[in-house]
Amino acid sequence: MIHQILFIIFGVICVAGAVNLLVQRHPINSALSLVVVMGALALIYLLLGAEFVAAIQVIVYAGAIMVLFVFVIMLLNAGEEERSRGSHIALLLGVPGVIALGCLVAWTMLSHNTQLGGVRINTADFGATQPIARLLFRDFLLPFEITSVLILIAIMGAVVLGRRES
Amino acid sequence: MVPLAWYLVLSAILFCLGIFGFLLKRNIITIFMSIELMLNAVNLTFVAFANYWNEHAKTVAEKVVPLSGQVFVFFVMVVAAAEAAVGLAIIISVFRTRETLNVDRVNLLKL
Known part of the structure; x- marks a missing residue:
């Protein structure tokens, strides 16, 4: 309760x-x-x-x-956000579509x-740290190492993009 | 005891609100925050299902599997952090050249 x-x-x-x-x-x-x-x-x-x-x-x-x-x-x-005319398709199709999607998922789950x-x-x-660490550093070792490479690339990308062009 | 369906419905509501933000907001930073909201909604589904399968697991071998849902959440967060760093760098770069944050004014690729 x-x-x-x-x-x-x-x-x-x-x-x-x-x-x-x-x-x-x-x-x-x-x-x-x-x-x-x-x-x-x-x-x-x-x-x-x-x-x-x-x-x-x-x-x-x-x-x-x-x-x-x-x-x-x-x-x-x-x-403040400017008010400007966005795409009409986003309003006309997107909003009812998303409402329909949400209602469908909610109805399916609740039924x-x-x-x-x-x-x-x-x-x-x-969900304590120890079992997760055991899983992460043993079974998921390769994906874990790949994410470190991903982070490195993201850092380099951010530095390159953020640099002022001379 | 909370029904699993409640967690999934909450997640669906958050995801739909994220899509609404993505469609309706005009500020590029707010659109980016809506994407983060959608990622969070998916994470909630992962954690809820991890707990659910943990309770319904019968053998010891099955007990190990549900935790991988939480490990997946960890990976989603790592990717979200990388995405936020690069995305915000792109936003700064766009602002520098176009002097605006309104997505309707960043339309050079549009016919």
């Missing part, structure tokens, strides 16, 4: 933050409401017993990535609710 109440609280915070991201016209307000969404998601991960994922959600997403966003917004001195079953607040050290 307490699990459901906590889930509903954090879920509502999540959705409210995401809606606020869309409603706000100034990018810095959108960025801060995205931080709220990520913080609430970290708490939902904790409810699911994923301690390590919750920690890196806060550190990497709400910390590093959002600081980068806020830094760029301040660097570019981004003001199979009893077959799917539920999840509990968790069971001993599932």
Whole structure:
């Protein structure tokens, strides 16, 4: 019961933050409401017993990535969003299409609710750092090394793109 | 006990809100943030299913598999971090040449 109440609280915070991201016209307000969404998601991960994922959600997403966003917004001195005519196709086809997609997924999931079953607040050290590290550095060693190369390329790309042309 | 469907519906709602932001917002930075929102929604699905399969696993061998869902979330975050660094560098570079953040004014490739 307490699990459901906590889930509903954090879920509502999540959705409210995401809606606020869309409603706000100034990018810095959108960025801060995205931080709220990520913080609430970290708490939902904790409810699911994923301690390590919750920690890196806060550190990497709400910390590093959002600081980068806020830094760029301040660097570019981004003001209020201009109102301009976008593509009509995006409005006419996109919005009903996305609403239909969301309703379809929600209806499908909720109609199979009893077959799917539920999840509990968790069971001993599932999602703790040690089992994840064992999996990451043994079974997923090659993908892990490849991501380090990916990060290196991303750093070089960012430096090249961000450099002022002389 | 929370039904798994609730987690999936929450994830679907967040994903759809991300698509709305991508379609309707005109500021390039906000569009980029909407993409991050969609990535987060997918991560929630991964973690929810990891927990779900962990509870429904019967043998010891099956117990190991669900954790790979959380490892996948780790990889998604790494790629998102790399993507944010490169994407924001591109945004800075666009702003330097075009002096605008409005995507409707960055239309040189458009017919």
